[in-house]
Amino acid sequence: xxxxxxxxxxxxxxxxxxxxxxxxxxxxxxxxxxxxxxxxxxxxxxxxxxxxxxxxxxxxxxxxxxxxxxxxxxxxxxxxxxxxxxxxxxxxxxxxxxxxxxxxxxxxxxxxxxxxxxxxxxxxxxxxxxxxxxxxxxxxxxxxxxxxxxxxxxxxxxxxxxxxxxxxxxxxxxxxxxxxxxxxxxxxxxxxxxxxxxxxxxxxxxxxxxxxxxxxxxxxxxxxxxxxxxxxxxxxxxxxxxxxxxxxxxxxxxxxxxxxxxxxxxxxxxxxxxxxxxxxxxxxxxxxxxxxxxxxxxxxxxxxxxxxxxxxxxxxxxxxxxxxxxxxxxxxxxxxxxxxxxxxxxxxxxxxxxxxxxxxxxxxxxxxxxxxxxxxxxxxxxxxxxxxxxxxxxxxxxxxxxxxxxxxxxxxxxxxxxxxxxxxxxxxxxxxxxxxxxxxxxxxxxxxxxxxxxxxxxxxxxxxxxxxxxxxxxxxxxxxxxxxxxxxxxxxxxxxxxxxxxxxxxxxxxxxxxxxxxxxxxxxxxxxxxxxxxxxxxxxxxxxxxx
Amino acid sequence: xxxxxxxxxxxxxxxxxxxxxxxxxxxxxxxxxxxxxxxxxxxxxxxxxxxxxxxxxxxxxxxxxxxxxxxxxxxxxxxxxxxxxxxxxxxxxxxxxxxxxxxxxxxxxxxxxxxxxxxxxxxxxxxxxxxxxxxxxxxxxxxxx
Numbered sequence: 001x002x003x004x005x006x007x008x009x010x011x012x013x014x015x016x017x018x019x020x021x022x023x024x025x026x027x028x029x030x031x032x033x034x035x036x037x038x039x040x041x042x043x044x045x046x047x048x049x050x051x052x053x054x055x056x057x058x059x060x061x062x063x064x065x066x067x068x069x070x071x072x073x074x075x076x077x078x079x080x081x082x083x084x085x086x087x088x089x090x091x092x093x094x095x096x097x098x099x100x101x102x103x104x105x106x107x108x109x110x111x112x113x114x115x116x117x118x119x120x121x122x123x124x125x126x127x128x129x130x131x132x133x134x135x136x137x138x139x140x141x142x143x144x145x146x147x148x149x150x151x152x153x154x155x156x157x158x159x160x161x162x163x164x165x166x167x168x169x170x171x172x173x174x175x176x177x178x179x180x181x182x183x184x185x186x187x188x189x190x191x192x193x194x195x196x197x198x199x200x201x202x203x204x205x206x207x208x209x210x211x212x213x214x215x216x217x218x219x220x221x222x223x224x225x226x227x228x229x230x231x232x233x234x235x236x237x238x239x240x241x242x243x244x245x246x247x248x249x250x251x252x253x254x255x256x257x258x259x260x261x262x263x264x265x266x267x268x269x270x271x272x273x274x275x276x277x278x279x280x281x282x283x284x285x286x287x288x289x290x291x292x293x294x295x296x297x298x299x300x301x302x303x304x305x306x307x308x309x310x311x312x313x314x315x316x317x318x319x320x321x322x323x324x325x326x327x328x329x330x331x332x333x334x335x336x337x338x339x340x341x342x343x344x345x346x347x348x349x350x351x352x353x354x355x356x357x358x359x360x361x362x363x364x365x366x367x368x369x370x371x372x373x374x375x376x377x378x379x380x381x382x383x384x385x386x387x388x389x390x391x392x393x394x395x396x397x398x399x400x401x402x403x404x405x406x407x408x409x410x411x412x413x414x415x416x417x418x419x420x421x422x423x424x425x426x427x428x429x430x431x432x433x434x435x436x437x438x439x440x441x442x443x444x445x446x447x448x449x450x451x452x453x454x455x456x457x458x459x460x461x462x463x464x465x466x467x468x469x470x471x472x473x474x475x476x477x478x479x480x481x482x483x484x485x486x487x488x489x490x491x492x493x494x495x496x497x498x499x500x501x502x503x504x505x506x507x508x509x510x511x512x513x514x515x516x517x518x519x520x521x522x523x524x525x526x527x528x529x530x531x532x533x534x535x536x537x538x539x540x541x542x543x544x545x546x547x
Numbered sequence: 548x549x550x551x552x553x554x555x556x557x558x559x560x561x562x563x564x565x566x567x568x569x570x571x572x573x574x575x576x577x578x579x580x581x582x583x584x585x586x587x588x589x590x591x592x593x594x595x596x597x598x599x600x601x602x603x604x605x606x607x608x609x610x611x612x613x614x615x616x617x618x619x620x621x622x623x624x625x626x627x628x629x630x631x632x633x634x635x636x637x638x639x640x641x642x643x644x645x646x647x648x649x650x651x652x653x654x655x656x657x658x659x660x661x662x663x664x665x666x667x668x669x670x671x672x673x674x675x676x677x678x679x680x681x682x683x684x685x686x687x688x689x690x691x692x
Contacts, residue, residue, distance in 0.1 A: 189677070335643070336615070340668045342562060342665060342666075342669070343565070347565075371669075378667035
């Protein structure tokens, strides 16, 4: 009795796991009746299958399982299972049973000397769950009695309940898992939906056969101006001009046929907002056999970019045209504007040479002024051409020896004006990154200015040195000449701006503008300091140098 | 005995007169042949078309060549001169208004012997022409004809 209640308690504990429970049942039953115990369960198809078996001798179990393998149902009949009553066969007549048993099982019974058997059906709520069979063989000499049968039936009833409960628990647990899996799939779907929905590009999916829309995102709705409720289930022909729809579907079919991504760099599309341009990528979505199921399309609206590109291209073409015209203009200026000046100057001189004796002093002076005007204009033209050249010419950047360029500038000035005595102090080895020819023009201008504006002071001095301005390396050209009023400093670098009269100091007012333009093209800055009668200092930085 | 002339290729009448005047002032006595566009220059040099009947004895000792010319420009003339065996060694001085870099580079590239800019200041102009004449007509040893 104690064994029985222990066994029942053990069934309860093992309920959580049906496989474990069946082992426990077989073991406990065998323990209670001290026999071979076999637990068989009804399978889904209604057949019986061995679920667990126990005997103290493993060899017996192996033998038994092997012989049951061919015909597991041969231990019991349907009608018996339905009866709910245990079957007690204390003395088996194996010879008589031979016709009703599978030959393998019959041989096994004979081998193992099985002489008694109890078969107890397991039923729960009127449903057959399986059975428990107890086989008595020669290991025990006591014949099976009714008491044994009742005991096994009792165990079978409890085991059946426990098994049913265990199955129910498992089914509930499986149900939870299915639900959890379904939720996980839904969560993943919702995530993907949100991603697709919020992508800035139009995303659509069409089925592979009809090419009808099965999915559409918000960016697509906005682009086309059509809600997805109208789009889904329809095809391109329902919304776009025939030629467009034809093109879209042609590309769809290409994609599905090639089974690879197709990139359409530009395609026009008629929308309610007017014509737009798309860059579309189409991707086939294949089933597990590699057959196309869907077509995924991702379209980027490139209308604005296309427009910007076109505008940029137009602007560039225009700039090139202007630049070419400017070039032609400069060329014409260089050639054609000087010839008339040569005529004015030359024939004024011819008058002086050939008719000088017929002219009075005033007439001669006038002719002199005509010549002067012509020559001044020639200088002006040259300066303007130089200014336009420094604007147009491409920079060739390399390391430039500014000290050497300054020396050359001074040597040229001295050659043209050999009588001038000027103290020139050039800091040696000043180098910077820049365009050598442009920087030479800048230094020629700066030194030319300094040379000019120191022409009226004794002990004229011009210096070039490197210095620091607001944490940046700067170069300075300083002179002790006429200087200027800081009030007008902003005018210094403008074209045609002059702070001195032509009679004080001749000039065209283009030199410093040229310097500024050269320095700006080097991404540098120009600055000037000075005071009337106290000289001037011109600073420049070369921004390109630091970058 | 061949006559060594100066071939002046110049379309601007004012420049033509100034150049002739400058040559005269520089005491250069060689005869100056003036042609007024590139095509005429080539006709004269190769004795063709209007100049087919020109005497073979006239030989240009130096060509003073403007660049901006009607029909065929100065660079075209220069190229034709250098391409023809009869004239390829002939001294050519480009005498023009511009010192645009592309002009100077192209002129030397096509084989100009010298490049001189016409100054606006007539005094300087005379000086330049005088030095040119002195060099190419007196100092320089020409190719034997």
